[in-house]
Amino acid sequence: MADSYPAEGGTYGERPRRRRGRRALVILVVVLLVLAGLLVVADRVAAGVAERMVADQVEQELAQQNVRSSAPEVTVGGFPFLTQVLNGRYDSIKVLLRDVQGPVQGTDAAVRVPELTVDAQDVTASMDTLRTGQGEVTAATVRGTGTIAYDxxxxxxxxxxxxxxxxxxxxxxxxxxxxxxxxxxxxxxxxxxxxxxxxxxxxxxxxxxxxxxxxxxxxxxxxxxxxxxxxxxxxLPSLPFALQLHEVRPAPDGLAVTASAENVALSQLS
Incomplete structure (x- = not known):
């Protein structure tokens, strides 16, 4: 039987080592992808918890002011969310309220706002506030836009x-x-x-x-x-977050209004 020799410049066992190296690299990439996916899921879960907390706060405010609306739809802006938690500062928090209705004193009429969007910018809440449930969540600016139905x-x-x-x-x-x-x-x-x-x-x-x-x-x-x-x-129906009306203009579907506020306490945790 003829002897088997490695190719010129080669050594025995080189091909199995390359295969093992490629396999290890594939496994590492898969692990990293799984970890990244888990981090994204954890980030979105944490953001979802924060959004529900804000929605509950808005519902409580509206109920106190005898204003009715659909369930608040809250979106916490910025990604990743967890790094914002660590910094205690959030890019934005947006609240969408649909079919807002508020009573008009002395009449049976109700002012209807089909959609009201509230956008809070530069929101601060320390980790200690979130952890202990004591302290304030504040926004540097809050802007609200909506349309009063012509009817x-x-x-x-x-x-x-x-x-x-x-x-x-x-x-x-x-x-x-x-x-x-x-x-x-x-x-x-x-x-x-x-x-x-x-x-x-x-x-x-x-x-x-x-x-x-x-x-x-x-x-x-x-x-x-x-x-x-x-x-x-x-x-205008009572607005959350101390929003003050300052602009109105006609639009195809109603009177478009804009309200704003500065240095607003979004919630007082206790």
């Missing part, structure tokens, strides 16, 4: 046939009015001025007119008085 505003105006809409960046109105002097009903149109007073949106209607309106000062005065009677204050 809520019409309900507060309480005049049959009134219709509101966004019209070239303004709040437009169409309303029927009966003019006794003419003994007939006319449809008038016009725009409104919007302003913010405290937690209320104030709407005043001006310059209502109609193509069928005679050029008569007495009749125009009557229509102007009717326009003033349409003025209405729209109270």
């Amino acid at each position: 809520s505003v019409v309900e507060l105006i309480d005049r049959p046939g009134v219709q509101l809409r966004e019209q070239d960046g303004n709040l437009g109105i169409t309303a029927p009015v009966r003019v006794p002097i003419l003994n007939q009903e006319l449809t008038v149109q016009g725009t409104a001025t919007l302003s913010v007073e405290g937690d209320d949106v104030v709407i005043n209607f001006e310059n209502l007119s109609s193509a069928d309106l005679p050029d008569n000062p007495v009749i125009q005065t009557f229509v102007n008085n009717f326009a003033r009677q349409l003025a209405v204050r729209v109270p």
Whole structure:
């Protein structure tokens, strides 16, 4: 039998060692991938716990203010979450509330906000606060945006046939009015001025007119008085986190409002 010799430059046992090395490398990669997956899962689980805690806090605030909504949907921003826990500082916490409804004092009406988004930025909560449950969770800034449904505003105006809409960046109105002097009903149109007073949106209607309106000062005065009677204050449902209303503008589906606050205690743990 011919003798078997290794190839030139080679040594016995080289191929098995290479196979063992490759196998070890594969095993190491698999272990690292598994550990990374476990860390990601743990990170998301921890974020989920924090999101539920914030959601519970928001629900308690709304209940105290007699405001109804769907269950708060909370998202803790930034990844990884666990490093934020270690630093005691979080990129952002967003809260989405759907179908927000709040009572209007002295009436049976309810102001409806189909969606309200609250975005808290630069949130701080020390590890000791989370561990002991004592201390504050604060945000440097909080911004809330939402839209007041037009049907809520019409309900507060309480005049049959009134219709509101966004019209070239303004709040437009169409309303029927009966003019006794003419003994007939006319449809008038016009725009409104919007302003913010405290937690209320104030709407005043001006310059209502109609193509069928005679050029008569007495009749125009009557229509102007009717326009003033349409003025209405729209109270926004009580907002969480001490948000203060500061801007309103017409949008296709309602009055878009913006509120904000600074240095807000998101929760007082005790």
